[in-house]
Amino acid sequence: MKILVVVAFLLFSFCAFFYSGDFFSMIDTNITLFFEQIRLPIATELFLFITDIGSIKYALPICIGVAIFFLVKRKWHDVVWLFLLFYSVRQVNYFLKELFLRERPSYDAVYQATHYSFPSGHSMNSAAIYGFLCYLVISHFVKSNNLKIFVLIITILLVTLIGISRIYLGVHFMTDVLAGWSAGFIWLMLFITTKKNFDKKNSFYRKESFR
Secondary structure, eight states, rough: OOHHHHHHHHHHHHHHHHTHHHHHHHHHHHHHHHHHTTTTTTHHHHHHHHHHHSHHHHHHHHHHHHHHHHHTTTTTHHHHHHHHHHHHHHHHHHHHHHHOOOOOOOOOSSSSOOSSOSSOHHHHHHHHHHHHHHHHHHHOOOOOHHHHHHHHHHHHHHHHHHHHHHHTTSSSSSSHHHHHHHHHHHHHHHHHHHHHHHHHHHHHHHHTTTT
16 A cells, blocks of 8 residues: 555656646647547536535535444444545645646636646545545445455546546546545545554553453
8 A cells, every 4th residue: 555655646746747848738638628529418417427426515415424324333433534534635635726726727618617726626535535435334344355346446436437527527637637536545545544543552542441
């Protein structure tokens, strides 16, 4: 996992430093225009739904539903971690957008999105939030390795489609999405590592108290 975090950091750094260069700017533009040319009404409706899954409109109710389930299972500390991640990743994304101040594509977007473009908030937030939900589900409720792999694949597919939807709809460049996935994955790994260390220390103190 450490190697993946390093790769994600390098990818984010690469996108951040080179997206404004002529060569990569041309690639970004050509990919955006390609998706614009292949739009179909049914695909547009599908991607509008997929992109909504990456927004607070869907992500928050899903997290609330999961939180209620975890509270019933008396796993309240997981609920705390979930909402800490939910709100913190959104704040970090806002900070990064204000840091880079990249304007959104000025082509034929399906709708007008607000705020700056880099990194993609939908991509970053969905990678962190749905990634953490996947981690919680696999950690607590899935025993079969095959089922764990299946849940992981479904999560990766969902996050990938959310990112692609942002390019298809014309509200983000490819480098925005790549940077969003990278930053979201880094934030996810930071939270998972912190949570594991916290749980380990908590477990140690509980064992000590019963001696």
